[in-house]
Amino acid sequence: MFKISPEPIAPAALQRTLADARAGACVTFEGWVRNRNEGQPVLSLEYEAYAPLAEKEGGRIVAEARERFALLSAVCVHRVGHLQLGEMAVWVGVTAEHRGAAFDACRYIIDEAKARVPIWKKEHYASGATAWINCAVRGEHAIP
Amino acid sequence: MFKISPEPIAPAALQRTLADARAGACVTFEGWVRNRNEGQPVLSLEYEAYAPLAEKEGGRIVAEARERFALLSAVCVHRVGHLQLGEMAVWVGVTAEHRGAAFDACRYIIDEAKARVPIWKKEHYASGATAWINCAVRGEHAIP
């Protein structure tokens, strides 16, 4: 299950959906808005998603993780909107009988989601400048 | 920080202690009592610790993780007592600027804790039998 959420993520409720008597391991990843990126002080982050395709592509990533690793369940929720420092941008939770599969799958899901899911983030800096991450082009005076 | 807890683990409160404006990633591992081990139906698990040395050795493992990986914080709490199916036996939470360090450190801590910290578990089976895990010896009719 992969969802885009305009509302704050509620990790406790999400994690309860993973409960399974066969599960011996639960690994979660949370991405938080941090106060610096590549040396620049960050004040806040805007996330924007192309939601229908993001949920499709995210769902494919979760399905791939279930094929590759011996999982019992896997969920990823990605926030959109204007987030302040310390807010949760993404939550991934997986359960498995054994911890190796749970760690590997959790990492697979977040790595692939960051690389493939159509979500963009714009950093707002203390200087007043902003930048869409990964969208700078050679010659621009922007964040590489 | 590494603690032995005779009380149920409260992950939300533990995770709040990890909040840090510099943190971009939080990875947690939870070990849950599962209903089978090596093919045998399990009803419950007893955990016992040699608490003073467990907390010292656990503290060393957390310190090693902080040396090896670019962490901001790391906490591990291990439950003792008689646990029912689905209960949480161990919680590990780490934060870092970047997710790679957080995943690697979380896994390091749980792997080392399982191998080095003086904690033992006894499985209670549906058959009425019990077994201290890893304590069977050749020739015994016990769980390998």
Place this chain on the structure above:
Amino acid sequence: MITVNVQYFAILREQRGLAQERLATAAGTPEALYGELRARHGFTLPADRIRAAVNDEFVASSASLRDGDRVVFIPPVAGG
């Protein structure tokens, strides 16, 4: 000429100044359409850094566009 609906996100939405538009074009592929729109609106991202989606699925930049398609140009992603 075909008529397509184009949706813009992130940096493209800001550079275009709107989130979607309906337009008539002679472009037969997403790549050709992006080139046309980039020239018109000054998009900074070169075509080789953009992916295309049609009707909510990724497509090759050389796919054929059809009348009524909903086209999205996808800047480099940065979730998490």
Place this chain on the structure above:
Amino acid sequence: MITVNVQYFAILREQRGLAQERLATAAGTPEALYGELRARHGFTLPADRIRAAVNDEFVASSASLRDGDRVVFIPPVAGG
């Protein structure tokens, strides 16, 4: 002869039938003491699967025991 305090955990506690005892021994090392106790109480775990701790620190099985030491024999661990 020295007097030591021995604590038992897990399978050793069950096989001994108590959690701790104070005893006099001629054993000069944890290894020798475990051999003595194993013979007396029928512990199933061989010495090479046991680690020793003295005064809440791991020690080599060949470490010297001193009068008043608190000794713990550590069966194979299984946390998590």
